[in-house]
Amino acid sequence: MDVCSTSIRSILMVFLIYAGSALADTPVAECGVSSSADFEVLKVTNDIEATISPCITVTHENVIIDCQGHQLIGETSGLDFAIRVEESGDGVVITDCKLSWWWLSISVASDNGLIVDNLITDCGFGLVLGSADFNTIMTNKIGRCSWDAFALLNSNENLFRDNGAFENPRVRGLLLSNSHNNVIVDNRFGRNYTGIYMTGSDENVLIDNVSKGHVTAGIRIHDSRENHLEDNVASKNDVGIQVDEEDLNNIYIDNVCRNNVTAASNLEGACN
Secondary structure (H helix, E strand, O other): OOHHHHHHHHHHHHHHHHHHOOOOEEEEOOOOEEOOOOOOEEEEOOOEEOOOOOOEEEOOOOOEEEOOOOEEEOOOOOEEEEEEEOOOOOOOEEEOOEEEOEEEEEEEOOOOOEEEOOEEEEEOEEEEEEOOOOOEEEOOEEEEEOOOOEEEEOOOOOEEEOOEEEEEEEEEEEEEEOOOOOEEEOOEEEEEEEEEEEEOOOOOEEEOOEEEOOOOEEEEEEOOEOOEEEOOEEEOOOEEEEEEOOOEOOEEEOOEOOOOOOEEEOOOOOOO
């Protein structure tokens, strides 16, 4: 996957969505809202304390959710979803949302979307893509989750760039499970249980990520083949890069693994 062409595609997509949706703005002042048409713009107008889940549901194409910096607040008892995008919701944009106290903050099951500039805290799961392809996830930050901060499940050819997952000491910053051909670049992971964990995931590209201060590994690879890891920093963890069982033709170039407690890596050549 070419990172630049993917970014350009996403920017053009957003421009076209905004251009085509000028007549379809819908204010959102409380939870329980669902999209009603393609090219609709759902604009959150105030902070919302939720008593119903999902708070916002998307079932149409090319819908924009713009929280305009407002908060969607769940309950400590754990409402299910803040934002749920169903399989029919291709081309969704989710931006400028602050989400807290949701069991699953953002759930996406659609393709060709853009999720950008969101803040998620005190969550069960943060952002989960399930069978969702060709999405761009950029400049989102997640902290203090009970489960995975970011998760790609059966999701392929997504661009995951400039995101951060911090202070999730019992969970993984980023999980890739049965997800292939994704580009993971320029992200920051700090003080989680594990930084990046790949299982059953092939031909992904990980470049220029920083993964520091985790309880276990900065990057952990399980039953995953032909991934490309280059110029990543995995330092101050228990292990920098950990490979479970045998390595399956993964490529390691110029990764830096310093000041880890147990070992830089259990695989010769994974780190400089």
